[in-house]
Amino acid sequence: MAAAARRRKIVAGNWKMNKTVPEALGLVRELRGMVASLGDTVEVVLAPPFVALQPLHIALEGAPLQLAAQNCHWEASGAFTGEVSAPMLAELGCAYVIVGHSERRQFFGETDETVNKRARAVRAAGMTPIICVGETLAEREANQTLPVVERQVRGALAGFDAKDVATFVLAYEPVWAIGTGRTATSAQAQEVHAAIRGLLERLYDGETAGRVRIQYGGSVKPDNAAELLGQPDVDGALVGGASLKAGDFAAIVKAAG
């Protein structure tokens, strides 16, 4: 059994391709006050589009809010038009980088191998990857949820040692629940989270498995957050649509606290 570690909850807002810089600054102004009273109980992370990272880095000085990027390339520099590297993101104050989001896998050809390369680059630049995994509806209906998620986790973590992995964040996001309003039940989420933790224990050890934080993502809203976040292996949420409204995101953060 994985050691019963006390894992600090982590709630991240993935803004995807939303919010101009002025809009991003406005949202953060609203959020700052709303999450100020939470203290250390929940780690709160914002993942705006690349162009808003620098202005938010400045605006968030002293605030209990961390920054994440939504993706990065695996090379540090070079002829890769349109790409952004991990060291560039570290310099902008990012603590985390989301890698392997299903939208990247679906629309931009992301594979388990490139997810692994990106995660390595993130770690090498001193940041923490938030590694997304999750099955499609067809895979769930074919009873392939656990094998698919296991393949994605193994692929993303290939070559990492326990010391690194213990600090990583995984996000289980069933593709059929993303942006659809159709969330996994808390039992469905807990089943997959427990399976991921079991896999981590087999790949590494109980101590490591007990430390890795596993977020749930997919139509998390203020009215379902407490139930999902109350599951023993659900250590936070990766929130899309509801993170674009300060009140909704703050309510989800509070549900985690």
Ligand SMILES: O=C[C@H](O)COP(=O)(O)O
């Ligand atoms: O990264 C976030 C997820 O894709 C969830 O998005 P959603 O909350 O809009 O379903």
